[in-house]
Amino acid sequence: MLSEVPDPALDELGRTEGGPDTLALLVHDQDTRRLLLLRALLDAADAADPRVCSPEQKARLKDDWALLTEAEDTVRPAGPRGAPSARDRIRYPLTGPWALRCLRGLDRAAGTAEPDEARRLALDLAHFSALAAVSAARAGIPFTTRLTAHDGTLNLPSLGSLGTAPSDDVTVEIVARDGWMRLRRHGSADVVVFLENGFGAWSGSRAWTPAHALPGLTPEAAPMPLDDLDPYRTGPEPRHRTQSGPTTLDDAERKRWLMAWSGTAAVLRTGGAHRLTEALALLRCLVPLEMPPGAEARGGCSATRREAFGALLTSTPPTSAAFAATVVHELQHAKLSALSDAVVLHQGDGRARYFAPWRPDPRPYDGLLQGAYAHLALADFFQRRALSVPSRAESAWTQYSRYRVQVGAVLPVLVGSPDLTARGRRFVDQMVVAYERMDAHPAPRGHTARAEAYVSAVRTLWTQRQSSTTRPNE
Template identity: 65%
Template sequence: SCLRGLDAAPGPAGGERERRLRRDLAHFSAIAAVVAAGAGIPFSTRLTARAGILALPSLGALHTARSGDVPVDVTCTEGRLVLRQADAPDVTVHLESGVGAWSGALAWTPAHALPGLTPTAPPLPLDDLDPYRELPDGPGHGDLRTPLALDDAERKRWLQAWSGTALALRAGGAQRLAEAGALLRCLVPLETPPDVGTGRGSCSATRREAFGALLSSTPPDPVTLAATLVHELQHAKLAALSDLVTLHRAGPAARYFAPWRADPRPYDGLLQGTYSHLALAAFHQRRALVGGLPDRDWAWAQHARYRAQVGAALPALVGSPDLTVRGRRFVDEMAATHERMAEHPAPRGHVARAQAYVAAARTLWTRRHASALPPSNG
């Protein structure tokens, strides 16, 4: 956000936007200090704690004695940082390999990480400290909750779910585990919405401007977390691809039916959602085909629903005149992938219930948004 601010039209000198931009740009000094410390370069510098917190990415955060923006002098020598502020004891932070840094001071909160997804993978940051994990106006994803500061109990729940995620991903296809290992760089905890309940529900998101970071509420179990990774990494991949090539020239008008949403979607939103749901359909189908899976029936039900939802959305995507040549090839391959899933169909009962679910969703959506429904969307 601060880099975008450099391109914005200049505002009044000393105005709120200028103050926010200066504070945001000051965070780059903290990043530079972390890089220098990690490289073993001795230095002394002055940083600024934002709203009483000096966040040092991948190391931790200092809670200052005073609120507001507080200057903090930082010295790095021989594998340790000394953080000095007015009217407070010095805080000595001992650097460690990987994520996190240790200090005996109560004012210091170390960064936390989950074990590597595979035995050879590096630890994965579980970031509940960085001030830029939340944009000024909140997550910006509708019903998602704000980023969450974890306590020990929440961290334990994350670790319990994470410990079985690699196995759950592998059951859904070896490429799922490889993909998560290659693309995932950071997990950002979110508050759990009150309407999620106690089952396998969760909320999650990705940001185009933070490739490799994934926001998620505390996952109830490894399979849910694995499915979240599959879902959100699809969004990240498609966002990256869309930055490289033009797939379509459709406008932003929200007028398409998506069975997983109550509101009309723009073409790009429909493409994103269909792509991620297609991956979920494939993920659960692969899991359902694994012999002896305890929740095999549930996996079939999930597959049937996601596949039915994708089937309802594909006609609008395939029939669009706004696709480019590359976009046409991309969407046609999505349709072919959807068709190939019929080689291993779900039990008829699950298919019937999934089709009824999508039909009911379409009927309700049409009643609410009849004027928005385009002819190509049925």
């Protein structure tokens, strides 16, 4: 993990930027933390009471770890972009939520004898066998193993999922050879799947649902997983009221995703070359979300998960321009969360009390910092769009003005906080530098005035709402 983030890297990130070396620091730190999380999980399982993790479960975890290790040590023939390794599977964004859920489940199960809790933990731990099997198959290691399909589905991460006729638990024997796997279930025809290069696997069986990927963001980039199958792709509940749950895409929806994605790189370039650079460095998978009621007017919903570094969760993007803006927005949250894991920026108490023009509810200091940081990047993105794409200038100036005024409304609170550490103050000061740098290219007359009137009205409504909720009952 990072022992220290160099000042030049901290300055770049404070300005919502980040060159290849700076972004590589964040990626390496997050990848190292993922490996440590997995090690902590395996150690916790090994030390768990036999009533929580049985000797049979512990032995299977050790066997799976040995298979993963063999897969990592196996020399694979290089494909056009290099063959994925077992370590790549561990570092895949959605492996993080799974590992954290297992670790928390072991902790909870130690204090309870609830059968439902024990079953959930057993199902979660068994997912490690699927991770190991996929890694070994990708490495070309011949093996035979048994996995269990739970509730009618066996998920093989990055390959696809097998549907079983019964909805209860079914044992599936997997025979893997070079480039293919045979899935055997009692009383059903065998299903043979053929591994694609990098992501996905195809089969002629209707029982098999392949994992899908979009083309690389650029011609040189690896395919981008569009993961609507992984059982750990979202948390048990939405993060906030504007976020929906996961969805499974049909062919028509996948085409809409492809159409929007195919133009995203070009739009990112118009908002600054650094926006495409950070997307190529940080983005590892896309997770489709349902469109929540009323969200189409807002362009949909999107989110990141701190434990799933590199994943972007979003409803179907309507256009390439909207997709690019979502990428810019959410990757700032990913960058700041990764930086906060390595550097203590503030010591805020977590109490929600600050006004944020983009939210109706009070925000804690960390939430205010996260929101301001993402909106500052969007202001920069849309200002560059307005200057580089004359045909889209009017709309881009409107967006720029709204975001910049919103950031300006909260920057004094961020800068003046006594909770900032020395490194946090340096970071926030660089946010101010980026904010003031935009003055070199002001928006046309009228845009700023309308944005200021909007934020003023929002502040008035927020103040009235807070006053009414804190007034003593009469």
